[in-house]
Amino acid sequence: MAASGTHRLCDVVLDETIGRSTPDVEHERAVAIFDLIEENSFAPVGHPGGPYRLNLSLMDSKLVLAIKTESGEDVTTHILSLTPFRRTIKDYFMICESYYEAIRSATPSRIEAIDMGRRGIHNEGSQTLMDRLKGKIDIDFDTARRLFTLVCVLYWRG
Template identity: 65%
Template sequence: MVDASADGSRQRLLAIDLDESSIARSTPDIEHERAVAIYDLLEDNHFAPVGHDGGPYRLALAIVENRLVFAISLEDGTALATHVLSLTPFRKIVKDYFLMCSSYFEAIKTASPSQIEAIDMGRRGVHNEGSQILLDRLEGKIEVDFDTARRLFTLLCALHWRG
């Protein structure tokens, strides 16, 4: 766990909990991406619920009835806000992202470096598109920077993944 007070920023996440009942076990590659995204997110993020100056924050992510739930609490566990987003705007982009991931993971086994690079560029482009959708959906609710949105999108995919 990263100490959020180390850099003096209070507008940040200090902990992330993923609802285990929302997560279907998947490939080691996807599990690895999820772990890296959580680590990177805790290492460096900007997360500011609109209208609140406190923090740092804890975030619990879950998928409930086809909705993405952001349950935000303060460092001491006091509930602050819950935001629920429809997953409908994410369906196609998540599907495209996982198709690109599958292609990438297959390519790294046998493809040439230039083919791998081309697939990875496409994968990153789709990931950026999903991150922008998430930024747009959080507008007026939670202020995040693009890098934080990228890592949150990776976690959304980890929750959305059903094998």
């Protein structure tokens, strides 16, 4: 699906239920939000068009996606269990640690191999997110990648 002026996010807000973290984590969250808003394709199924504002919050270990139009009209709210993402996020953080350690001392071929694995796990999480949103929100794979990055950063404690 090609992003149009109306099938996109114009704002992403993290609710206070997400909690605040270290300055490094807050910076990573801001970058993830910026990247997501900068380029995305986002269309709640059955709604004629936005642009949309997305409010993310946590409730009972579930991710709540509250969607409004740019003018503030409620569109829909979806609640996703984070259970299907836990293993992928854990694996992603582990391989990211390996990647950052490798940057300091490993050979370029070793760094590249670890980075390929990191991208593969990230793609797996992005596909899981697309599958979980199927029939609820139409997003393209690049938007799923950016949104999965944001979900990961919500877990990161620095």
